[in-house]
Amino acid sequence: xxxxxxxxxxxxxxxxxxxxxxxxxxxxxxxxxxxxxxxxxxxxxxxxxxxxxxxxxxxxxxxxxxxxxxxxxxxxxxxxxxxxxxxxxxxxxxxxxxxxxxxxxxxxxxxxxxxxxxxxxxxxxxxxxxxxxxxxxxxxxxxxxxxxxxxxxxxxxxxxxxxxxxxxxxxxxxxxxxxxxxxxxxxxxxxxxxxxxxxxxxxxxxxxxxxxxxxxxxxxxxxxxxxxxxxxxxxxxxxxxxxxxxxxxxxxxxxxxxxxxxxxxxxxxxxxxxxxxxxxxxxx
Numbered sequence: 001x002x003x004x005x006x007x008x009x010x011x012x013x014x015x016x017x018x019x020x021x022x023x024x025x026x027x028x029x030x031x032x033x034x035x036x037x038x039x040x041x042x043x044x045x046x047x048x049x050x051x052x053x054x055x056x057x058x059x060x061x062x063x064x065x066x067x068x069x070x071x072x073x074x075x076x077x078x079x080x081x082x083x084x085x086x087x088x089x090x091x092x093x094x095x096x097x098x099x100x101x102x103x104x105x106x107x108x109x110x111x112x113x114x115x116x117x118x119x120x121x122x123x124x125x126x127x128x129x130x131x132x133x134x135x136x137x138x139x140x141x142x143x144x145x146x147x148x149x150x151x152x153x154x155x156x157x158x159x160x161x162x163x164x165x166x167x168x169x170x171x172x173x174x175x176x177x178x179x180x181x182x183x184x185x186x187x188x189x190x191x192x193x194x195x196x197x198x199x200x201x202x203x204x205x206x207x208x209x210x211x212x213x214x215x216x217x218x219x220x221x222x223x224x225x226x227x228x229x230x231x232x233x234x235x236x237x238x239x240x241x242x243x244x245x246x247x248x249x250x251x252x253x254x255x256x257x258x259x260x261x262x263x264x265x266x267x268x269x270x271x272x273x274x275x276x277x278x279x280x281x282x283x284x
Contacts (some may be wrong), residue, residue, distance in 0.1 A: 002083045003044065007036060009052045014058045020120045021062035021103045023241030029049055031061045035249050037244065051275050052131075059121060066113035085180050102226050103275045104269060105241030118143050118148035150261040155274055167233035168276065175235065178214060179222040186211040228274035236273060246271055 014035060018028035022058075035057045047053045108116055114136045121127040134141040168187055177186035191206035197203055204210040223239040229248050237245035246268060250258035262268050 003050070004037065006050045007039060007054065008048055015049070016055055017120070018058050018062055018126060019057060020108070020124055021059070021116060022104075025240075027065060030059055031065065034061045053129070055121075055125070056135060059117060059132075063113055063117050063136065066116065099110050103227050105154045105223055106227055106236045106238040106243055107237065107273045107275060108156050109241060109243040110269070111153060114138065115146045115150040115153075118147040119154065121152060122147045132199070143146060153272060153274060159202050164233060164276065166254070167249070167251060168226060170254065170256060171249060174249075174256060175207065175221060175224055175226070178195075178218040178224075181215050181218065183208075183211050183215050186215065190254055191252060194256055194258065196259045196261070199264050199267055200260075214237060226276055228272075228276050230272050231274075233276060234273075243268055243273075246273070 011032060014032045015028050017091055018031040019025060020029065022028050025136065035054055038057050039054065040060075042055065044050060060245060087116050113118065118129075121132050129140045129143045129147070132147075133140045134209060136146075138146070169252075173189045174186065177183075177189065187207045190211060191231070192207050193205065194210060195202060195205050196210050204213070221237075223277040224235050224237045224247075227234060227236045229236070229246055232248065234249060236243055238245075244263065246262045248260045250254050250260075262271060
């Protein structure tokens with residue numbers, strides 16, 4: 001098998017690695033294409049495991065791309081989900097997102113580049129820590145610690161199972177009402193005196209007042225996913241896996257009494273996000 005055939009045989013694997021690293025199909029394809037260009041320029045005559053070599057190259061490219069993301073762009077809750085230009089790309093993106101788990105992509109976006117690479121390569125693709133360490137410029141011990149820290153964030157800090165189930169039931173009804181545009185159903189899950197804040201500033205008080213405005217601006221609910229936020233059930237708004245907004249809820253008597261919304265990058269980075277149900281959101 002020549003170099004071109006070997007690359008094509010590895011293409012889907014490389015795209016899977018890049019997608020889990022970057023959370024974007026277009027960026028993943030860019031990373032794979034860059035790996036192809038580097039392969040064309042390299043002397044691989046003595047490379048025994050070309051697939052492994054390509055995985056390392058793609059990982060390095062992805063790491064550089066992640067590090068270049070100096071800041072996250074804020075996006076309002078009512079923003080629609082960005083869609084690829086071609087329908088075929090949209091279908092491929094959806095299939096990849098389903099295979100990875102959208103909640104996992106949301107949580108991965110909260111990790112720093114080195115943590116994300118260590119977790120993805122080791123936990124999802126079985127790459128040894130010695131190899132990962134060479135990519136990120138850390139010792140194997142430090143790399144193992146990065147993966148462990150990332151793993152804890154992915155798994156989250158579990159609260160009481162029954163309490164989480166009650167929280168999830170309320171939040172699922174909250175999201176369903178938003179997506180359906182049903183004001184009365186939304187009001188039904190809100191405390192009449194609900195308080196809604198954005199980045200620590202009180203914005204709105206009162207269920208009907210907030211619900212009416214929220215329904216008008218609910219297109220972003222399509223990109224909302226239920227996740228653990230600091231050990232409790234919350235919502236992350238993350239079009240195509242890119243985290244832009246997180247909602248934390250305070251419940252009282254089975255209704256939502258307070259919604260605290262974080263949009264600023266520093267606030268988002270301070271939150272501990274995790275996957276609510278690892279059995280439902282598979283890591284592979």
